[in-house]
Amino acid sequence: MTIEELKVLRESEDHVEFKAAQHNYPFNGGSHKEQSERRRCFLGYVVALSNELGGDLVLGMADKHPHDVVGTDFALGQVGELEDAVYGQLQIRVHCEELYDELGKRVLVTHIPSRPIGRRMKFEGVALMRTGDSLRNMSDEEEFAILSESEPDFSANICNGLSLSDLDENAIDELKDAYSNKQENSGLVHLPLDRILSDLKLLNSNGQLTNAALILLAKASVLEKYLPQAKIIWEYRSTDSQIHYDNRKVVSEPLFLAIKTIWNLINQPALNKKHPFLRTGGYIFDVYDFNEGVVREAILNAIAHRDYKIASEIVIKQYPDRVIIANPGGFPKGVTIDNLIIVNSTPRSRLMTEILEKTGLVERSGQGIDKIYAYTLAEGKGVPDYTRSDYFQVMLCLSAKIEDPAFHSMIRPFYKNGELTLGVDDVLTLYHIKTNSKTHFNRDVVNGLKERGLIRIDNKGGYLLPESYYAYKRSTKRKVGLYYEEDVRDLLKALGSEGNKSIGEIEKQYAEKPNRNQLKYLVSKLCGDEIIYSNGRGKGTRYFINNKFNTVDDVETMVRIVIKYIEDLYL
Numbered sequence: 001m002t003i004e005e006l007k008v009l010r011e012s013e014d015h016v017e018f019k020a021a022q023h024n025y026p027f028n029g030g031s032h033k034e035q036s037e038r039r040r041c042f043l044g045y046v047v048a049l050s051n052e053l054g055g056d057l058v059l060g061m062a063d064k065h066p067h068d069v070v071g072t073d074f075a076l077g078q079v080g081e082l083e084d085a086v087y088g089q090l091q092i093r094v095h096c097e098e099l100y101d102e103l104g105k106r107v108l109v110t111h112i113p114s115r116p117i118g119r120r121m122k123f124e125g126v127a128l129m130r131t132g133d134s135l136r137n138m139s140d141e142e143e144f145a146i147l148s149e150s151e152p153d154f155s156a157n158i159c160n161g162l163s164l165s166d167l168d169e170n171a172i173d174e175l176k177d178a179y180s181n182k183q184e185n186s187g188l189v190h191l192p193l194d195r196i197l198s199d200l201k202l203l204n205s206n207g208q209l210t211n212a213a214l215i216l217l218a219k220a221s222v223l224e225k226y227l228p229q230a231k232i233i234w235e236y237r238s239t240d241s242q243i244h245y246d247n248r249k250v251v252s253e254p255l256f257l258a259i260k261t262i263w264n265l266i267n268q269p270a271l272n273k274k275h276p277f278l279r280t281g282g283y284i285f286d287v288y289d290f291n292e293g294v295v296r297e298a299i300l301n302a303i304a305h306r307d308y309k310i311a312s313e314i315v316i317k318q319y320p321d322r323v324i325i326a327n328p329g330g331f332p333k334g335v336t337i338d339n340l341i342i343v344n345s346t347p348r349s350r351l352m353t354e355i356l357e358k359t360g361l362v363e364r365s366g367q368g369i370d371k372i373y374a375y376t377l378a379e380g381k382g383v384p385d386y387t388r389s390d391y392f393q394v395m396l397c398l399s400a401k402i403e404d405p406a407f408h409s410m411i412r413p414f415y416k417n418g419e420l421t422l423g424v425d426d427v428l429t430l431y432h433i434k435t436n437s438k439t440h441f442n443r444d445v446v447n448g449l450k451e452r453g454l455i456r457i458d459n460k461g462g463y464l465l466p467e468s469y470y471a472y473k474r475s476t477k478r479k480v481g482l483y484y485e486e487d488v489r490d491l492l493k494a495l496g497s498e499g500n501k502s503i504g505e506i507e508k509q510y511a512e513k514p515n516r517n518q519l520k521y522l523v524s525k526l527c528g529d530e531i532i533y534s535n536g537r538g539k540g541t542r543y544f545i546n547n548k549f550n551t552v553d554d555v556e557t558m559v560r561i562v563i564k565y566i567e568d569l570y571l
Helices: 003-007 042-051 079-090 140-147 169-183 186-190 193-199 211-217 220-226 255-266 292-305 350-358 368-378 405-414 424-434 443-451 467-475 485-495 503-508 516-528 555-569
Strands: 016-019 055-059 095-100 106-112 126-131 134-137 232-236 247-251 274-279 283-288 314-319 322-328 393-399 532-535 542-545
Touching: 003 106, 016 042, 042 055, 042 079, 042 106, 042 126, 042 134, 079 095, 126 140, 169 186, 169 193, 169 211, 169 255, 169 350, 211 220, 211 255, 211 350, 232 255, 247 255, 255 292, 255 314, 292 314, 292 322, 292 350, 292 368, 292 393, 368 393, 368 405, 368 424, 405 424, 405 467, 424 443, 485 503, 485 516, 485 542, 485 555, 503 516, 516 532
Parallel strands: 016 055, 232 314
Antiparallel strands: 055 106, 095 106, 126 134, 232 247, 274 283, 314 322, 322 393, 532 542
């Protein structure tokens, strides 16, 4: 976009807003107290234009047509910081562009994306719209109309020009086999292709194929022609710091073939390591960095829920300790990070999701997230992390680190033929008990877990995990000198880099409440070895980490320094 092109634009017709904004233009309301004045700022216009399905905010040009260049110093030298600040405030990604006329006057153009379907953007809790030269609060009727919007089923739309000859024979065979196995009807594999496609609503009565048929079954070259954004990009990096990848693969295949290709990339022996576990009774079982069922479910969720109107691909980034899956388009309508487990999701591609269910590739609608949470936590790993998601993308991070092997050992007897027999509510309840989470427990779930021997009651009426869980944790501690490494790590984390905590305050920082006498003994030993030191007497005693260890912000690095010191001390 050039300045000459901007000069002839009309604000309402071309979804653009011009502001002179020469000096001291407010970013977020400035010093104004009244909402009617605060909203007339950079963020206010970003919100309004996003609510109008996107547009451009132009600073440094007069709003009178044709728009003369007057120049602006808004965010001069801070364009990157401005984009980050908008994302931090609104969770939308804008793109800022600086232009200069022949006299060197600066124009700042901010390209603003449309709000998602069924969501309205707000500034300081208020949805805004433009009216003439001003901003106003959105009316109740306008808000209701937006909230009532529903996303059309992209996968059910006809793909004009797609024919049966464009479909991949290997993908068709996979579809037939999966369909017959899921329906427990071997005769389905012998049905004519058009009959199966019609039964699955991939082919209509006029002989036209849907977008679902394109995504699930079309040849790679055909998929690239009609829907190039349907490809999936996989990248592997051996360290967090490197920008360039060690390995990269662009997967442009029909989904019935692509899901196997992607899993084979993630599951390479050098990239998906196996960890043997010994359970009570001498039985050895294996846990992998990445669980196949969880990863497949996460990828298929991304494909079913992504927004195909956005011309970007699903990207999978794999590291030694985690896999990150990012798909275009925010959460479906009504779904947030806080209610992921509670709300049944509404996929953007409902037809395609129904086919994935009928062929057994995914769990029943709304159950995929449950499986991701239940299996991940049951393996003793961290909570699946969706916190980097926003209105325009969903990002899931799955950790490979087995943080609590004792938890997995406790749950392992409740697997049958490799499938977890506990539900997501069961696993979450056990997880909340072990982490002392302040949450309400469902009585029926608790009673069921008590009957299975997975919950017991302490002398104060609280919930505890079985003694076998705590015994396993004690038996797997690594001894370093006179200490257990895990005990030192937990104490240093609870004390924190700033310290200045009493024994009681340290105790409250533990995820699992420690034995008070054992904690006092550990503190006294660490004080004796000058790893931590105290100040004060009696109940007023406060504890700090020795400054010679407290030289880094990263707690894990500090722990490693202390452990190395202990090893050297007791050699």
